[in-house]
Amino acid sequence: MTMAMALGMIMPILTWAGTHAPPLVVVTPLLAGPIAVFLHKGRLAWAWALAISILTFVFVLLLMPQVIQNGHIAYYMGTWVPPLGIEYRIDSLNLLILLLVSAMGVLSLVFGLPLVENEIEESKRGQFFAAFLLCLAGLLGVTITGDAFNVFVFLEISSIATYVLVSMGAERDRRAYVAAFNYLVMGTIGATFFVIGVGLLYMASGTLNMADIAMHIHGHSDNRVVRAAFAFIVIGLGLKMAMFPLHTWLPSAYARAPSMVGVFLASTATKVAFYAMVRFIFSVFTPGSPFEGAVFDLVLAPMAVAAMIICSVQALYQINIRRLLAYSSIAQLGYMLLGLSMGSIAGVAAGLLHLFNHALMKGALFMGVGKASLRQGVTNVQDLRGLGKTMPLTAASFTVAGLSLIGVPLTAGFVSKYYLVVAALERGWWWAVAALIVSSVLAIFYIGKMLETMYLHEPPKITKSKKTAPQAPAKTSLLALGPLMLMAAANIYFFFDASLPKGLADAAAKALLGGGAS
Amino acid sequence: MSTVLEILHIARFGLAGVFLLGGGFFVLAGAIGVLRLPDFYTRLHAAGVTDTMGSTLILLGLMLIAGFTLLSVKLALVGLFLFLTSPTATHAVANAAHKAKLKPLLGTYRQTRKGDNEGGSQ
């Protein structure tokens, strides 16, 4: 009886939460952030941030059945019907990203406690977690919205929070300030380009709701204002997501940021910018038009290939592990961009699947580095010596994620690369397949270099050296191992059962390319 | 009666025009002064003319045009604000220059031309 009664109490609440989940996903961390400022005890702030991020994840989960059932859901802010008001619009595409971002929020918080206690001053931890929550809210806000200008506002919340979070690495590495400043300048130029693009779209259509813009500019792809808007939005978001020639800010920012921030950003920030680009290119502009086709074939695809090869080569030469991984990230963004530039359902789906898988592997790799640095202050590849012996579980997880990055069978990385190859062959892009192979071979080298140091070199004599930061207590150190192994396991799991991300990516690609302006 | 009103009307706008032109003249004179006068203090003096005479006359002219309305009250408040703040600002700037040991230019312009002091207190 009590079970039934409890169920009777909970069901209406669940239904209510389900209906209003779209704003709650964003508003929960957004309003929890200011409260975290006043939680002076580091652990308390951390617990608060963790609870909030779990709650956010639950709201995203509540969205899932609705989206899978109805195809997409719309939510009108203040009940103003678009184009008068701001609309939240969730379909399979943003659901995939929302799941990814909110899950990574939880995982990097669980993982991050010992690292934050190691790297951030006690008095600043409350504010640090507040900035983290605001960053999370911003990323989720960009992903969920259906309003072009609202994308800008939330992009800036997440970006400003990110600049601040990156600069917090200065307690470990003074170059973090410069990295954060360069990121700020490049990011603001990107945001301003994006605003110019949105302004031009508004000039051509008179509205800001994405679906409505699409309706108005449909069939006007020869309009020069629309074409310029396309160029500015692609460049603006390209700057935010570190698209190949615009990527200069990224390696330093990721390498100098606090470890926990590196984990979170590497697996979410560029992904969200990539999502926004996909959303604009396919849902707002007309993907079938000759102009966009030309941009795909002549600009985006060559850029993608250049990124895949050049940045992989750059990764080979890096001494600092985080920089190495960051360059590899830019190369991997090339894979996603390649999928996008194919302009076919298979290509876009493969690109999105790779986005999901890349977040898993890069998250795990950055976690591995962070975990290792707790013990022996790892910054350079050299410092990994003998990790296979001193920290076998961490090393094993790192290895799995590394293999996944290369694309070895039995890991998730293989699945998305396989689909990318299939999609490329479908379009007859042999050169793209060749580039994929070359890039993967390069990945073997730079990942291999690290694995070799890890397993074949003796551990350094001064393992617990004085130059490293004080060791974190063993308990919290164990706490960090959980998410790391979970991520590594996910890299294997999604090889055997990729139905969730693959299903969402396929549905998203079909909706993007099949439905036109819908 | 109506003719009297009409004359008053014309006189009001005529006077407003005179005030506006006069204000414009002082603003212009101030601008020329800032460009042409030899040293910091004299330039500040010219700038002060723009703030006091120029803006006051223009505000008076505008108030005449607006008549007995809320707009005039607002303009009067703006005038009051400027009346208090612009001399204070000029005072603060001159004070800073004096504190920074910026010597005023004494004697005739030709005599001291070589040591022309580019204004600037810092």
Next chain:
Amino acid sequence: MNGMQFLAGHFNYIVVIILMMTGLYIVISTGNMVKKLTGLGVFQTSVFQLYITMGKVTGGRPPIVAHAPEGAEHAAANGGEHGASTADTAVRMVHDMADVPVNGVIYSNPIPHVLILTGIVVGVATLAVGLALIVRIRETYDSIEEEDVEEAEYKARKAANA
């Protein structure tokens, strides 16, 4: 539309574009961080001008509506239009000049104004964080020039390797 008329109608855009590019040039050409942020400010302000320029209506007034337009009761009864579909509102496009005045007065377009208010605030937020970083960089390197900072880092790396 002849060349002169075209120029009159588009002169603002051309000037605004030149101003935007001036700002962008300042940002990327200088190595001084304060000047960089100044350039960023000029760039953003000029983008604001682009928005405001497109929202201007000739003969228009600032968008502060004086009296209730006719048919107010009808619209008020609808309130927020609960439940109406997107398409219903979306298709209501204005087609001729007669619809432009609201209660007999022409107003400029309020949307760009709203967006730019947001833009200005975001701009000052970025500026504040950027300046805070500059203060820290200056404390660390005693310079706000990119060149000096790079040189200091290069020297530090050399010293560490030696």
Next chain:
Amino acid sequence: MNADFITPLDAFTIIDLILMLMLLIVGLAIVRLNDIFAIVMLAGVYSLVSALWFVSLDAVDVAFTEAAVGAGISTVLMLGAMLLSSRTALPAKPVRKWASFFIVLATGAALMYAVTDMPSFGDPLSAPNAYVGLEYLKRSLPDTEIPNVVSSVLASYRGYDTLGETSVILTAGLGVMLILGMGGKINGQLKKKAIDYDNADAQAHHTVLRVVSKMMIPLIVLYGFYVQFHGDFGPGGGFQAGVIIASAVILYALIFGVDAAKAAVPPLVVRIGAALGVLIYGGTGIAGLILGSNYLDYNVLDPHSAPHGQELGIMSIEIGVLITVCSVMLVIFYGFTSRQPDITDKDW
């Protein structure tokens, strides 16, 4: 695009031209100059002239904000940040200059390419002007009983954007707190006392400033509240009012010393305010949820009259905006001053 419309050449256009010319001159001057102090001041001038131009383009709210934020607060912050750094910038290397020039040229060309398809300036039937914007103008009064359409769109129709914007401000305040801190320490040492009040010389030199600012500060705060509560009927609102009230405190700090200002408006209060404003804003939205409607729906706030509910909601969120903006501006100001030596007599 409406081909029938031709932009008239009238007195308005001439003012327009003059202001644009001034902007071009100021912009080019900033490019050419290497004196940081001059650059910062010119940036302020650029914002101010832009504000004037916005007035002539009917964007009174934007002009107000640009003058208060762009020309006011931004310039103060810039001056604060450059106080101790070198006064001249290194001139750029020619290679960099040319590289930048070509990037800018390419970007500018892309925009110029688009100009031909842009609507004529001032065209009432252009796509942006004849669609949603016009709809707002027609609906604002019946929907919200607020004559200033910019206020009603900002606070209600696109209220969610404004929540984001308030959060952006909060994030910036948080960032400055994290990067600079708010304590009274410079590099671990306690800061020296701000102004020596017993110093007769200092007293004498500041008498005028002190008297006038004492007269002005209450008026400025009063004006801030006027802007806040008159925002529904005229230009103004939470953002502008917040900046104005913050500027009153900043003026007080400049004249009487930062310590005196911190005694009057303690940093803790300011920090609480920064968070509180966003919570008030977000809480108003949650109230809509609790009353059974969508997020940020103000119609349900008053069960008897939807427009009145709108008015209530807009007032509530504008107060939230005021508190956050004012507090964050002070957080930023305190943050910067805690890193700098106080402005001493020598700087006056």
